[in-house]
Amino acid sequence: MRFCPECGRMLMPKNNILSCPCGYSEEISDDVAEREYKFKGERKKEMEVIVTDNDNVALPTKKITCYKCGGTKGYWWTVQTRSADEAPTYFIRCAKCGNTWRRSN
Numbered sequence: 210m211r212f213c214p215e216c217g218r219m220l221m222p223k224n225n226i227l228s229c230p231c232g233y234s235e236e237i238s239d240d241v242a243e244r245e246y247k248f249k250g251e252r253k254k255e256m257e258v259i260v261t262d263n264d265n266v267a268l269p270t271k272k273i274t275c276y277k278c279g280g281t282k283g284y285w286w287t288v289q290t291r292s293a294d295e296a297p298t299y300f301i302r303c304a305k306c307g308n309t310w311r312r313s314n
């Protein structure tokens with residue numbers, strides 16, 4: 210799975226090009242596409258998943274606290290910035306209102 214290093218959106222490849230609405234784009238090789246986007250069908254049964262609005266990526270739900278609506282269910286993912294020695298950035302999205310924010314850590 211690849212995420213936009215600029216804004217943290219999840220990127221899905223189209224003809225091996227990852228492009229983001231923010232303007233970022235990246236070309237990936239077949240190998241990378243295969244490795245990063247081939248999903249194994251198996252998921253833990255007890256793990257509740259929700260599907261994001263504009264793609265078909267399912268992430269496990271987590272307990273969060275939304276500062277906007279007070280919702281406690283959502284999910285998060287991390288984005289590794291360009292320099293690998295920096296800590297990854299967390300993005301959190303509220304399942305209730307769709308509010309997405311960034312948690313620096």
Ligand SMILES: [Zn+2]
Pocket residue numbers: 213214215216217218229230231232233
């Ligand atoms: Zn972006």
Ligand SMILES: [Zn+2]
Pocket residue numbers: 275276277278279280303304305306307308
């Ligand atoms: Zn919310």
